[in-house]
Amino acid sequence: MADDGAHSAGSFGHFIPRNRCTAILRDLHFYNNDTANQRxxxxxxxxxxxxxxxxxLAIWTVSNIISFNEGVLPATSKRNRTRMFMPDKPRGYGIKMVMKCNAVSTAA
Structure with a gap:
């Protein structure tokens, strides 16, 4: 098993059972669903x-030379309503992002 993160893969079950973790994630909410904006x-x-x-906007200064670039955030979930199919991209399905790039500082 890989040991890339804070805990090695497969060791999380020693801290909390899987069913308890999924129950917490199911009931954990950060936003009131009653005030949902449908648009x-x-x-x-x-x-x-x-x-x-x-x-x-507070830390980024815009130079005189800017360019726009498009990128794709990979998204494979069929329930993601912002996902679109772009056949000319290496990863066809994803969320299309338009980036404003600064030519002076090479910051996107």
Missing amino acids: DTLWKLRAVVDVLQERF
Whole structure:
């Protein structure tokens, strides 16, 4: 078994049983489902996305030379509504992301 992370693979069961872990994950919620926005596909992550956008805008300075690039975040789950098929990409299914790249600092 691999020993890449904080715990070696297969050793997590010594700390908590699998059924207990899945019960905790099933009942653990960070957002009120009653206030769901039907038009916003990322409504459960909206608070995190808003904070990240504020932080990135606070530390990133835009130069005069910018370019736009598209990338794909691999996504294979059929329940992911933001997933799309792009036949010209190496990984056909994924979430299409448009990145604004800074030519001076090579930051995406």
